[in-house]
Amino acid sequence: MATAPGWQEFRVSNDALLDAEELRRRMAEEGYLFFRRLVNPDLMLSLRREVMGILQNHGWLCVGTDPMDGIVDLSKRCTEGDPPYAAPYHDVYKLESFHRLPHCPELVSTVERIMGTRTIPVPGHKARIWFPKFKEHTTPTHQDFVHYQGSLQAITCWTPVGDCPIDLGPLAVLPKSHTVKKVLPHHFSLGAGGLIIRVEDEVQKFPVLDVPWHSTNFEVGDVLFFPALTIHRALPNVTEDRLRVSLDNRYQREGDNIAAHMLTPHMSDMYPITWDEIYKDWKADDLKFYWRRMRHRPIPKYNGYSEIGWAEATELARHRDKHALLAMKRVVTLHPTSEQAETARKVLDEVGAAQQ
DSSP: OOSOTTOEEOOBOGGGTTOHHHHHHHHHHHSOEEESSOSOHHHHHHHHHHHHHHHHHTTOBOTTSOGGGOBBOGGGOOOTTSGGGHHHHHHHHTOHHHHHGGGOHHHHHHHHHHHTSOEEEOSOOEEEEEOSSOGGGSOOSBOTHHHHOSOTTOEEEEEESSOBOGGGOOEEEOTTGGGGOSOOOOEEOSSTTSEEOOHHHHTTTOGGGOSOOEEOOBOTTOEEEEETTOOEEEOOOOSSSBOEEEEEEEEEETTSEEEGGGGSOTTTTTSOOOHHHHHTTOSOOTTTTGGGGSOOEEEOOOOHHHHHHHHHHHHHHHTTOHHHHHHHHHHHHHOTTSHHHHHHHHHHHHHTOTTO
16 A cells, blocks of 8 residues: 555545546545556656756766665755745756646547546646654645636645655645535645645534545656645655655636736746746747646736735744745745835844844
8 A cells, every 4th residue: 555544545536537427526525636557657766857957967966876766965955935946946947858748639629528628727837845853844624716826626736756755745635525616724734835734623514525635656757736725735755865856837728817917927927937938948939838828817916825824933933833834934035125025124133033
């Protein structure tokens, strides 16, 4: 059994891959669809070779090891929101192959069978690069809508760039959680997105949430799809020295709303970069600004979710919560002239943590 006690294996849906009606039925029932080797493993391994080569050049990998093994130098450990993360991530984000993968026929055709219509791969694709022994920064329990927004009908696609067994920290979902049919309260947390659902606080109101999590030992080419309201999280990377690399891609029906921030490069609000910079060395032009040739309705980002998280972080920081203090320091570093940075400096001064 791949999963820990109290966890269950994903239901594998390769048997229904070409049956659109059955795919929709399973998605509606379970809140996810999982496929073994849906994407050509050679395609994923080629991308892995490029990504790991970049990380090796930035000194993240141990000298003398095979980059494909992802053996990491723990002294380089950082995560999203830390300044040292920016340059390696930008170089990964400039890869033409990274942006081309969400458009591969195996993914697009599967999503279009699920949705029953033409779709747009939302351009703000994400790579996740996670160091081991960094449990506090593991992606917390959440629903994607609070981060992506746009349309509740959107579908997320998660796939590891290489094999990703349980101890390396793959994604896990709470089956049937999408049937709550609403965005649940999210609270401040470390980890990607900075927001967490406290499932234990919601179970009494939504008994459907009182079920085992589903996950598996992912193999290269495996793919997980789920809708915007499915509750999910990453498992911690508990390996001794291996880096976990994965992709988050999102698909929406052509013509649906897309939040404006999803039309910009991922994390460009923290680490400024433009599409022109990303496209500079590409060999082909067909995917450059592709969404401008497709029907969609850009809408403003709703900041209410993040504002709640920030208010909680501010209050926690005043009580010397170490995670909240770290969030304050990150804002001061990344957005020094913002209103949030001004607030953060005041809080850090109040508790005498500015220089710690």
